[in-house]
Amino acid sequence: MLGRTSRESPAHAALAAQGAGWSGVAPGSPVVSAVLDESTELLDLGTTAQALATVASIDDLAAVVHVGHPEQPSPALEQALLAGDPTLLLTAAVPVEPQWVWVAPPGVVGGQVVVDEAGVRDCADVLRPMGVSPRLVPTATSVEERAALAGEQGSLVVERSRVPAGWVEVPGSERLGAGGPVWYGLLEARRAWPRFTAPAQVWLAFGPSDDHRGSLLQTLALLADAGVDLQHLRSHPSASGPHVFFTSFRCPDVAVLDALVDELDGRSVAHRTLAVLPGDGFEPGPDPLAPRWWPAA
Numbered sequence: 001m002l003g004r005t006s007r008e009s010p011a012h013a014a015l016a017a018q019g020a021g022w023s024g025v026a027p028g029s030p031v032v033s034a035v036l037d038e039s040t041e042l043l044d045l046g047t048t049a050q051a052l053a054t055v056a057s058i059d060d061l062a063a064v065v066h067v068g069h070p071e072q073p074s075p076a077l078e079q080a081l082l083a084g085d086p087t088l089l090l091t092a093a094v095p096v097e098p099q100w101v102w103v104a105p106p107g108v109v110g111g112q113v114v115v116d117e118a119g120v121r122d123c124a125d126v127l128r129p130m131g132v133s134p135r136l137v138p139t140a141t142s143v144e145e146r147a148a149l150a151g152e153q154g155s156l157v158v159e160r161s162r163v164p165a166g167w168v169e170v171p172g173s174e175r176l177g178a179g180g181p182v183w184y185g186l187l188e189a190r191r192a193w194p195r196f197t198a199p200a201q202v203w204l205a206f207g208p209s210d211d212h213r214g215s216l217l218q219t220l221a222l223l224a225d226a227g228v229d230l231q232h233l234r235s236h237p238s239a240s241g242p243h244v245f246f247t248s249f250r251c252p253d254v255a256v257l258d259a260l261v262d263e264l265d266g267r268s269v270a271h272r273t274l275a276v277l278p279g280d281g282f283e284p285g286p287d288p289l290a291p292r293w294w295p296a297a
Contacts, residue, residue, distance in 0.1 A: 002043065006140060045063060090274065101159075103173070193273050200250075
């Protein structure tokens with residue numbers, strides 16, 4: 001079976017699974033999907049924490065989750081994975097073209113805009129410059145309930161496949177898909193990471209055995225010596241020590257990852273591999289930043 005979190009867009013998660021050919025059911029398994037058609041709907045697994053716990057405890061169940069970008073993971077997902085069962089692992093990632101549209105009854109302009117949590121996540125940067133003040137509703141809210149909340153003079157941001165009958169796109173709707181694709185990953189419970197002979201994007205979390213000046217540098221030196229292409233580094237306070245660190249890097253093959261992990265073990269550095277995503281570059285890349293540095297003296 002395949003599932004998703006309650007806050008995720010049903011249409012986008014199903015499109016990701018369909019486009020990538022994902023399934024939570026192993027070949028020959030007697031398990032029957034809990035939904036009629038996984039190409040249009042996935043099983044609602046609750047909150048992120050509930051979804052991760054359920055995937056870890058039930059065989060033949062996987063989840064489709066929003067990852068941010070393979071090279072720049074969502075901080076919330078990184079933290080949820082590291083706080084979750086050690087068997088949880090992302091094993092694939094795929095981009096999905098945004099299906100969001102801004103619609104209203106014919107002739108309506110203005111009014112409040114009703115949108116769910118996934119829609120705000122994907123579209124807020126476009127809606128805010130247009131002066132839109134979204135009215136947030138839970139993702140589980142039906143389209144009929146949303147239309148009632150919008151009223152006769154309101155509008156909706158909703159997936160194209162769920163536009164109410166008779167409603168039409170309003171000016172500015174075309175901008176909702178201009179920000180590039182939304183990335184989704186396949187989350188499974190595995191006792192070991194997949195063996196790979198071609199490049200893959202790896203998410204690795206680690207915590208030095210003690211925190212002192214230079215302890216992070218020592219661990220980063222192991223990554224440099226392994227020859228991996230480090231693209232992401234983030235720290236976060238830890239309940240069992242000063243900090244944990246999240247990284248994302250391009251790894252040429254599984255032998256490099258195995259050797260790196262052996263080095264971490266040898267130096268008593270706690271670690272978790274959170275993702276192994278096959279692929280040599282994920283285009284388009286994360287949104288670039290145009291930094292403005294303080295002028296040199």
